[in-house]
Amino acid sequence: KNEVEQSPQNLTAQEGEFITINCSYSVGISALHWLQQHPGGGIVSLFMLSSGKKKHGRLIATINIQEKHSSLHITASHPRDSAVYICAVRGLLLGGADGLTFGKGTHLIIQP
Amino acid sequence: NAGVTQTPKFQVLKTGQSMTLQCAQDMNHEYMSWYRQDPGMGLRLIHYSVGAGITDQGEVPNGYNVSRSTTEDFPLRLLSAAPSQTSVYFCASRQGGLGNSPLHFGNGTRLTVT
Numbered sequence: 197k198n199e200v201e202q203s204p205q206n207l208t209a210q211e212g213e214f215i216t217i218n219c220s221y222s223v224g225i226s227a228l229h230w231l232q233q234h235p236g237g238g239i240v241s242l243f244m245l246s247s248g249k250k251k252h253g254r255l256i257a258t259i260n261i262q263e264k265h266s267s268l269h270i271t272a273s274h275p276r277d278s279a280v281y282i283c284a285v286r287g288l289l290l291g292g293a294d295g296l297t298f299g300k301g302t303h304l305i306i307q308p
Numbered sequence: 309n310a311g312v313t314q315t316p317k318f319q320v321l322k323t324g325q326s327m328t329l330q331c332a333q334d335m336n337h338e339y340m341s342w343y344r345q346d347p348g349m350g351l352r353l354i355h356y357s358v359g360a361g362i363t364d365q366g367e368v369p370n371g372y373n374v375s376r377s378t379t380e381d382f383p384l385r386l387l388s389a390a391p392s393q394t395s396v397y398f399c400a401s402r403q404g405g406l407g408n409s410p411l412h413f414g415n416g417t418r419l420t421v422t
Binding site: 200226227229231237238239240241244246282284286296297298299300301 | 348349350351352353398400408409410411412413414415416
């Protein structure tokens with residue numbers, strides 16, 4: 197089973213700061229997901245990637261398959277970015293089972 | 309499109325009671341799944357379905373039943389609730405097949421078993 201580690205567990209920053217959240221996993225994967233969960237709210241898929249880099253607005257996700265590592269960056273952070281960010285990986289053995297292993301999440305607070 | 313709709317949002321049960329958590333999606337997704345989220349732990353898969361009439365167990369299936377009579381609906385049944393089932397439950401769906409596709413989550417059901 198894949199082990200997924202996220203760092204930091206908690207992060208508090210000032211509005212406007214550049215934010216980086218890291219995700220490491222232990223075995224090969226077919227895809228990595230970044231999810232966002234607002235307090236008391238549902239979970240939204242931000243990115244799904246298997247190589248390289250993806251950008252959506254102020255959010256950038258990168259993955260290094262060789263290093264088994266992914267980062268989620270937020271540029272010009274804003275209080276509305278405050279949320280829990282969750283990394284999830286899907287193993288190489290595709291098929292019926294979901295095969296997703298989730299990290300415990302990074303709790304981000306952006307102060308005005 | 310409404311996406312993935314879960315009901316109820318909150319529920320309190322007494323030990324031994326039964327209930328059904330509802331999940332419906334209007335995106336014609338083949339794959340649907342149920343997760344539970346507990347403090348200090350990542351989401352864990354309870355049951356999943358790759359299409360109508362097909363279900364299978366995930367990582368933590370004990371105490372839960374599912375069925376998939378239609379593509380749209382995937383209810384989760386607790387037959388005899390236990391305090392260990394106090395958790396937040398999420399239903400999710402995605403396009404089916406062996407490839408990767410983004411997950412779409414419902415807004416969750418917060419269940420407390422006393």
